[in-house]
Amino acid sequence: MTRRALAQALLGASACICIYACATTGAEGEGDRDLPSSGVGPFRKLAGDEVPGVAPFVLDDERAEYREPSAISIRVAGEAEPSVVLYAVARDAAGADGIVRSRALDGRAFFGATGHTGRSPARVLSADLPWEGGALSGPAALAVGGEIWLYYAAAGGIGLARSVDGVTFSKLPAPVLAAVAPSGAETTAPRAPSVYRLPDGRFRMLYAAGTSIFEAESADGLAFRRLDPDPSTPEIEPVLAPSRPALPSELLPNEKGPFDTGRVSDPEVSVRTTPAGRLHIRVLYTGESLAGATVIGFAGRYGESGPLERQQLPVFAVGKKERAPTMVPVGAGIMLYVQQDHPAGLGGGEGYFALSAAYAPGTETLARPLDYPASP
Amino acid sequence: MARARSLSLAAAAACAASLSAGAAQANPPDTYGFGSRETAMGGAASATTRGFAATYYNPAALARSRGLELSIGYFRADHHMQINGADTGVDPVKGLNGGLVVPGTLFGMPFAFGIALHLPDDRISRVRALRQEQPRWEMYDNRNQRLFLAACLAIEPVPWLQIGGGLSFMSSTRGRLDITGRANVFRADDSELRHEVDADLTAIRYPHAGVRVALSDSAALAAVYRGEFQLGLDLSARLAGSISDLTTALFVLETSSVNNFLPQQIVLGGEWKPHRDVTTTFDATWIQWSAYVPPVARLDVALDIPPPDGGWPPTVTPPEVPAPTRVEPLRMRDRLVPRFGVEWRAVHARTADVFARGGYEIFVSPIEAQSGLTNYIDRSRHTVSLGAGVALRDLARELPGTVTLDAHGQLGQLVTSTTRKTSAADLVGDYTAGGRFIAFGLQLGVVFDPPGRAK
Structure with missing residues (x-):
């Protein structure tokens, strides 16, 4: 190559650089992909295209009034992908509350939903034991070995029913955590259980009583004893109690105080190990203000024992009396199900309770829902 | 003579340090270097730089150019x-x-004017005001997405001394949106709304200055000051009018944030040639990170929607005024960043020189552990760079001078570590973060100057 040719090549190279740079057009910025999260929201309610019926409701029936859901991911025999199974409280024709089961392949199109004409969720538990007092509430499903264990609340305490297929259950004759005489903050019978397992296999149960949330432990999941997060006091303390109302001097203009000054209830517990290797107990709960407004809050703790620390902001709030959260991983995110007010139908009336869904991360849009499953 | 040079250097450094006007490690050149030769030498270039790159590394070195x-x-x-x-x-x-x-020349004194530009091809500048809880790579995500433009002057009062200074330019954003009229919530097409938009990109400048002292033919020292600047973003919106003649609405929103903050810097550096074909360099850059202003928007909202006659229907929930943001302080520590460089003239011929270069920088993260609410993620970084260059003299009659072609590659490796959150109710939780950046560059230059005349 001659020196002149080299000079021309260099000038040509610089021209190419300029042309390349000038021909490049700006792209929308990123930098917020796969951001870390504790996996408990904040959640957004589902939009119209994301559910087969009227968003954000996934299971509603004016007569059944579905309430207090518990979600679990289960692989049904003969199906390649796991389903989201919801156990929920429902009223039967006689007006008694029992527990029903429904299922969705995508966590949104549930068997027996409004649009699934002629179908309804399967009733799996009814109150038929003397200690149950004629009504069941607060189902909490847990996979144990090859079985589904369904804890539930009734008048005499927390009971347990076991099943191999998740449809046909056998109840234990006595409660696994019995109601006791009012003591300290536990002023009512235990209700709304949520059960998890520690890495060593022990069972832990969070339950609501009075205005607070308490904890109990069991080696086998069949008989629980109450835990005291503060053994230095004679009474059993709750792991989460209502917040102290904020003084006006503590608030900025237009700032609201804590959202759970009246009552905390309906715990939904999940466990993970953080990237730092710490055991992380995560609890979604219903936070109720002194005025009666409810939202979904989040509290947690590192380690297996001790009180829970609360997040100052709710993780889900739509002003529709949302309560009784339960969540399950769906796809790359987390689906949250709550009980909330459903407006009255065309015939008028006062409205009723139904189950709605929300999703996190809130920036992600879900694809159109799949078909309804063939069975509940 | 040596004492006089030392005094001059000290005085210049003191003057530079006393300048109060004022930003730093978020010019793209701060992080990735500027010009292939200097970047390949690890950015340790305050005493060795020349040509257009001197406008960033040390404006005084512009006066070394003769053509x-x-x-x-x-x-x-x-x-x-x-x-x-x-x-x-x-x-x-x-x-x-x-x-x-x-x-x-100016009054017989060598003089030079230089202008330098980093022109991004994706976006001239980017504005981002994220929630303070949202995890982001504070040093890499947004701060480097901007133009760098600087203009400088330099003089050489005596053969061993160069002094220079100049300004860098950016623009802040101010905008206003005003909507008035009547909104029909039942038939949106019948709404009558007027809107006005008023936006300003206001120029801001920040200074930089430097001095270079040639101690001998084989050694030089340099001091550089780079000023601080804040790139502001002020937006306001006003919505006023009637809603279907049922009630009126007034909504006023004002938000203010610092979208980009560059702390001031002082650089002390040196150049030593242990051999006529080998140049070694060192820079130490002090960066006042403790003055950093986090890019969080401060929001001020006023909302006035009186209830219609007869009160709100039961199905309507009137909107509430959002609560203001409690901005958590971002604690950062001042840092001293050392940089090292070496250049070897591997080939020296009548018509061409060939160079090989290398450099290293260690950048200790100034951001304190993000164990609380905020997530300004950063990690300490080791940056290794390599490069090569060729200088061709009298290449063609149309190019009477020297043509230079320099290339560099750069690896910035961030140390992986885990952030542990104090609160178990943190929505982000613990995370492990780390990574790297890989950069390359190519620079073509022409010096219209017979070989041997440039200093």
Whole structure:
């Protein structure tokens, strides 16, 4: 190559650089992909295209009034992908509350939903034991070995029913955590259980009583004893109690105080190990203000024992009396199900309770829902 | 003579340090270097730089040029920043680098004017005001997405001393949106709304200055000051009118944030040639990170929607005024960043020189552990750079001077570590973060000057 040719090549190279740079057009910025999260929201309610019926409701029936859901991911025999199974409280024709089961392949199109004409969720538990007092509430499903264990609340305490297929259950004759005489903050019978397992296999149960949330432990999941997060006091303390109302001097203009000054209830517990290797107990709960407004809050703790620390902001709030959260991983995110007010139908009336869904991360849009499953 | 030079250097450094006007490690050149030769030498270039790159590294060195210099090149840095093993997609920084130096004499004294530009090809500048809880790579995500433009002057009062200074330019954003009229909530098409938009891009400048003292033919010292600047973003919106003649609404929103803050810097550096073909360099850059202003928007909202006659229908929930943001302070520590460089003239012939270069920088993260509410993620970084260059003299009759072609590659490796959150109710939780960036650049220059005349 001659020196002149080299000079021309260099000038040509610089021209190419300029042309390349000038021909490049700006792209929308990123930098917020796969951001870390504790996996408990904040959640957004589902939009119209994301559910087969009227968003954000996934299971509603004016007569059944579905309430207090518990979600679990289960692989049904003969199906390649796991389903989201919801156990929920429902009223039967006689007006008694029992527990029903429904299922969705995508966590949104549930068997027996409004649009699934002629179908309804399967009733799996009814109150038929003397200690149950004629009504069941607060189902909490847990996979144990090859079985589904369904804890539930009734008048005499927390009971347990076991099943191999998740449809046909056998109840234990006595409660696994019995109601006791009012003591300290536990002023009512235990209700709304949520059960998890520690890495060593022990069972832990969070339950609501009075205005607070308490904890109990069991080696086998069949008989629980109450835990005291503060053994230095004679009474059993709750792991989460209502917040102290904020003084006006503590608030900025237009700032609201804590959202759970009246009552905390309906715990939904999940466990993970953080990237730092710490055991992380995560609890979604219903936070109720002194005025009666409810939202979904989040509290947690590192380690297996001790009180829970609360997040100052709710993780889900739509002003529709949302309560009784339960969540399950769906796809790359987390689906949250709550009980909330459903407006009255065309015939008028006062409205009723139904189950709605929300999703996190809130920036992600879900694809159109799949078909309804063939069975509940 | 040596004492006089030392005094001059000390005085110049003191003057530079006393300048109060005022930003730093978020010019793209701060992070990725400027010009292939200097970047390949690890950015340790305050005493060795020359040509257009001197406008950034040390404006005083512009006065070393004796002939018109033109330079253009391209640069690209790709990020691979991971949190919990997942790439967060931090955008690349890329664009043209170039500039010119026009030398002359003033009252018999060598003088030079230089202008330099980093022109991103994706976006001139980007504005981002994220929630303070949202995890982001504070040093890489947004701060480097901007133009760098500087103009400087330099003089050489005596053969061993060069003094220079100049300004860098950016623009802040101020905007206003005003909507008035009547909104029909039942038939949106019947709404009558007027809107006005008023936006300003106001110029801001920040100074930089430097001095270079040649102690001998084989050694030189340099001091550089770079000023602080804040790139503001002020937006306001006003919505006023009637809603279907049922009630009126007034909504006023004002938000103010610092979208980009560059702390001031002082650089002390040196150059030593242990051999006529080997140049070694060192820079120590002090950066006042403790003055950093986090890019969080301060929101002020007023809302007035009186209830209609008869009160709100039961199905309508009137909107509430959002609560203001409690901005958590971002604590950062001042840092001293050491940089080392070496250049070896591997070939020295009548018509061509060939160079090999290398450099290293260690950048200790100034951001304190993010164990609380905020998530300004950063990690300490080791940056290794390599490069090569060729200088061709009298290449063609149309190019009476020296043509230079320099290339560099750069690896910035961030130390992986885990952030542990104090609160178990933190919505982000613990995370492990680390990553790297890989950059390369190519620079073509022409020095219209017979070989041997440039200092």
